[in-house]
Amino acid sequence: MAAPSFQRVVPLSLSSVLRRVLSSRTTVYHRRFHTTPCRATDGVFKELTEMRVRTPWIEALRRSRETGSQSAASPEDPPKPNLAPKRMSDSYVRVVLPLSKDPWMLDTYSNYTGQIRTGTLLMDLDALAGVVAYKHTGEGVSTVTAAVDRITIRHPLKEICDLELSGQVTFATGRSSMEVSLQIAKAAEPGQHIKPEDVFMTCAFTMVSLDPATNKSTNIAPLTLTNSAERALYARGEENYNAKKKRKSSHILQKAPDAEESALIHKMWTDSLAYADSTNPATQPATMVSMTKTTIHSTQIMQPQYRNRHNFMIFGGFLLKATFELAFTCAASFSHTRPRFVNLDPSTFEEPVPVGSVLYTGANVTYTEPDPNGGTRIQVMVRTHVRNVEHGEHERKSTGTFFYTFHSTDNMSVLPQSYGEFMLWVSGRRRAHHLTATLESEAKTAANQLLGDGGADHITE
Numbered sequence: 001m002a003a004p005s006f007q008r009v010v011p012l013s014l015s016s017v018l019r020r021v022l023s024s025r026t027t028v029y030h031r032r033f034h035t036t037p038c039r040a041t042d043g044v045f046k047e048l049t050e051m052r053v054r055t056p057w058i059e060a061l062r063r064s065r066e067t068g069s070q071s072a073a074s075p076e077d078p079p080k081p082n083l084a085p086k087r088m089s090d091s092y093v094r095v096v097l098p099l100s101k102d103p104w105m106l107d108t109y110s111n112y113t114g115q116i117r118t119g120t121l122l123m124d125l126d127a128l129a130g131v132v133a134y135k136h137t138g139e140g141v142s143t144v145t146a147a148v149d150r151i152t153i154r155h156p157l158k159e160i161c162d163l164e165l166s167g168q169v170t171f172a173t174g175r176s177s178m179e180v181s182l183q184i185a186k187a188a189e190p191g192q193h194i195k196p197e198d199v200f201m202t203c204a205f206t207m208v209s210l211d212p213a214t215n216k217s218t219n220i221a222p223l224t225l226t227n228s229a230e231r232a233l234y235a236r237g238e239e240n241y242n243a244k245k246k247r248k249s250s251h252i253l254q255k256a257p258d259a260e261e262s263a264l265i266h267k268m269w270t271d272s273l274a275y276a277d278s279t280n281p282a283t284q285p286a287t288m289v290s291m292t293k294t295t296i297h298s299t300q301i302m303q304p305q306y307r308n309r310h311n312f313m314i315f316g317g318f319l320l321k322a323t324f325e326l327a328f329t330c331a332a333s334f335s336h337t338r339p340r341f342v343n344l345d346p347s348t349f350e351e352p353v354p355v356g357s358v359l360y361t362g363a364n365v366t367y368t369e370p371d372p373n374g375g376t377r378i379q380v381m382v383r384t385h386v387r388n389v390e391h392g393e394h395e396r397k398s399t400g401t402f403f404y405t406f407h408s409t410d411n412m413s414v415l416p417q418s419y420g421e422f423m424l425w426v427s428g429r430r431r432a433h434h435l436t437a438t439l440e441s442e443a444k445t446a447a448n449q450l451l452g453d454g455g456a457d458h459i460t461e
Contacts, residue, residue: 171237
């Protein structure tokens with residue numbers, strides 16, 4: 001008679017049983033909690049977060065209470081800035097988001113349609129701009145985002161793929177400010193270069209360096225140019241610098257509406273009167289919306305998780321994300337479509353936003369125009385203000401104004417009615433004309449201007 005099968009089982013020692021039980025429990029644990037927690041992100045890639053935030057919040061808070069100061073500087077004297085000229089490639093930084101390989105990382109970057117969430121990428125870009133700036137200046141200064149000079153969508157993302165974020169300083173004269181040029185592109189295969197058609201987004205930030213003790217502007221190292229590609233990028237940065245100065249003179253507070261603009265204002269004003277007159281047969285088109293009705297608001301308290309490396313102020317990337325998503329919502333509500341982001345016009349950070357303050361954000365459509373390829377270009381202005389939690393009567397401060405342009409497939413138009421709205425419309429029209437001229441110029445000179453030594457094969461401006 002054959003022996004029962006159980007007699008063939010080799011008995012296990014107690015230690016073997018314990019090892020198997022512990023191994024089994026560990027396996028269950030990792031199945032319940034995904035295996036890539038180190039890549040979890042608050043909207044900023046962990047590698048960039050670690051470069052941005054140097055001190056745990058609770059430690060920074062304890063130190064400020066002990067010293068009575070919110071300065072991020074150490075008790076010792078900070079290192080003196082190195083003002084020796086630097087190459088563009090000295091500040092080059094590259095990181096890759098493995099979105100196609102890591103579904104949990106993709107989870108933090110996806111929107112409800114399964115596409116990449118642009119707002120989270122804007123956070124990453126601002127964080128990257130700070131990292132690039134500090135590579136150029138060193139640790140002896142405090143560097144902040146002063147303005148976003150432009151953000152432009154070059155080619156839409158049509159697939160989930162790994163994304164390469166890269167950038168470097170492309171304009172610095174030795175004074176306190178510098179231009180940091182960045183791009184997001186589909187990551188190339190090992191040994192390959194990024195193709196122009198794989199570039200998703202390009203942008204430029206103006207960063208300003210301050211003395212950490214006095215909080216006043218301080219000089220930084222100028223750039224030394226080593227080849228024709230760098231000279232072309234530097235010339236582009238200088239052109240942008242001069243263009244910003246020129247645009248100030250055309251601001252609506254400096255330059256009144258000209259004859260053409262005044263005629264357009266008068267036409268819209270008489271039209272609005274006709275629409276409001278019940279005896280007039282003219283009726284307001286269904287696709288025309290009064291500017292006042294396009295306004296939406298958001299209010300939120302600023303938490304320490306979104307602080308900058310100086311610990312007590314919110315970093316600019318969070319403000320970009322918050323204003324972009326409100327602008328997108330405003331354009332969607334206005335057009336009843338899912339708008340496509342086209343461009344961020346030059347926008348400024350006017351005042352810092354303290355951790356623990358209340359941020360008020362308001363968005364409204366200020367200008368619309370037909371797109372040459374069909375549909376409508378919608379310009380949305382987002383204003384941000386801040387108050388302390390106690391809401392003191394005189395504590396409200398303007399912290400920034402941002403101008404986003406979207407494209408809608410439908411034909412829509414906005415109708416200003418008050419004097420203030422007409423001025424916003426004129427200002428928006430001027431920005432739209434500048435955007436059109438810029439896009440046409442870039443289309444003509446769409447040559448592959450590549451950044452830097454280490455970055456020459458990666459960044460297309």
